[in-house]
Amino acid sequence: MRVYLAGPDVFLPDPLARAAALKAICARHGLVGVSPLDDLAGGDPADWAALPEAYRIARRNEAHIAGCAALVANLTPFRGPSADAGTVFELGFMRALGRPVFGWSNAAAPFAARTRAAFATTQAADGTWRDAEGLLVEDFAPLHDNLMIDGAIAASGGVLMARDLPRGAAWTSLDAFEACIQAAARTLKG
Amino acid sequence: MRVYLAGPDVFLPDPLARAAALKAICARHGLVGVSPLDDLAGGDPADWAALPEAYRIARRNEAHIAGCAALVANLTPFRGPSADAGTVFELGFMRALGRPVFGWSNAAAPFAARTRAAFATTQAADGTWRDAEGLLVEDFAPLHDNLMIDGAIAASGGVLMARDLPRGAAWTSLDAFEACIQAAARTLKG
Numbered sequence: 001m002r003v004y005l006a007g008p009d010v011f012l013p014d015p016l017a018r019a020a021a022l023k024a025i026c027a028r029h030g031l032v033g034v035s036p037l038d039d040l041a042g043g044d045p046a047d048w049a050a051l052p053e054a055y056r057i058a059r060r061n062e063a064h065i066a067g068c069a070a071l072v073a074n075l076t077p078f079r080g081p082s083a084d085a086g087t088v089f090e091l092g093f094m095r096a097l098g099r100p101v102f103g104w105s106n107a108a109a110p111f112a113a114r115t116r117a118a119f120a121t122t123q124a125a126d127g128t129w130r131d132a133e134g135l136l137v138e139d140f141a142p143l144h145d146n147l148m149i150d151g152a153i154a155a156s157g158g159v160l161m162a163r164d165l166p167r168g169a170a171w172t173s174l175d176a177f178e179a180c181i182q183a184a185a186r187t188l189k190g
Numbered sequence: 191m192r193v194y195l196a197g198p199d200v201f202l203p204d205p206l207a208r209a210a211a212l213k214a215i216c217a218r219h220g221l222v223g224v225s226p227l228d229d230l231a232g233g234d235p236a237d238w239a240a241l242p243e244a245y246r247i248a249r250r251n252e253a254h255i256a257g258c259a260a261l262v263a264n265l266t267p268f269r270g271p272s273a274d275a276g277t278v279f280e281l282g283f284m285r286a287l288g289r290p291v292f293g294w295s296n297a298a299a300p301f302a303a304r305t306r307a308a309f310a311t312t313q314a315a316d317g318t319w320r321d322a323e324g325l326l327v328e329d330f331a332p333l334h335d336n337l338m339i340d341g342a343i344a345a346s347g348g349v350l351m352a353r354d355l356p357r358g359a360a361w362t363s364l365d366a367f368e369a370c371i372q373a374a375a376r377t378l379k380g
């Protein structure tokens with residue numbers, strides 16, 4: 001069973017080594033991990049040749065997702081309280097295809113707490129929290145990220161595995177990933 | 191034609207007034223704007239009653255999107271260089287349904303420039319930029335956000351309208367929104 005490995009792992013210093021490490025864990029649980037860095041089987045369609053490189057990458061990732069039975073997303077907070085935008089896009093894409101989506105994260109604090117910690121938020125008389133621009137801080141503890149993300153994972157039959165790790169281990173530890181892959185393997189083969 | 195209005199507009203101080211303003215602009219261009227705050231026609235399905243509120247909202251938004259002909263996303267940078275995570279999820283969801291997705295933003299600077307400005311980035315000998323955790327800054331100028339977002343809009347036949355406004359007007363000006371709705375109306379009726 002092919003599983004798409006969404007995540008900002010592609011931005012790490014050695015993205016090919018990281019992809020190989022993720023795929024090795026998938027293989028250990030009987031799954032085939034598909035990386036955004038993989039070529040498409042048969043190569044890119046000829047009519048993509050005129051597209052800018054960034055758009056070709058986007059099309060290729062969409063095609064990879066469409067060719068997988070499930071998606072496993074690295075939701076570790078990325079340059080802010082939420083997950084990486086590309087990863088979140090891909091999660092929404094797979095959710096609309098009706099297949100299970102899973103998430104893992106190397107931060108366990110809820111979204112609301114992370115947002116309050118990162119921004120100059122103040123509490124209004126009604127108990128709601130607002131940032132310096134007056135925008136509401138979504139507060140559905142213990143959700144891990146925006147409710148569309150947690151909601152999609154739950155609705156699809158997936159799971160979200162979040163571990164409390166020191167920030168220095170955010171991009172190295174694969175314990176939550178392996179737990180997530182184990183759960184995905186059980187769901188897909190169940 | 192029904193158009194889903196994705197965006198962090200729901201977090202503004204008066205979200206119902208904001209939704210009404212967006213819908214009025216849609217109506218002016220012959221479109222029906224659907225807000226995440228709208229009830230579902232016929233109400234929520236009975237089997238959602240046991241779900242936590244956050245998950246019911248997520249399901250409702252997915253149902254709204256599935257009932258629309260296109261999606262128009264407010265991609266104004268939200269608490270960081272990227273758009274709001276829920277908005278990005280919804281864009282990916284609609285893209286997978288194969289319908290046109292549009293974006294508007296009250297910030298015109300490219301994603302790479304915004305990211306470099308917001309984070310302690312350094313340039314490596316090979317010319318790439320990296321943040322303090324060593325992760326690459328995606329650098330496909332003039333893209334407005336992560337390549338999955340810009341790529342999906344282009345591939346779907348949509349457009350992305352970004353305006354250069356002072357940050358104080360980021361959550362008030364609707365000029366870019368109206369230009370985007372005008373383009374969506376042309377595409378949907380064309």
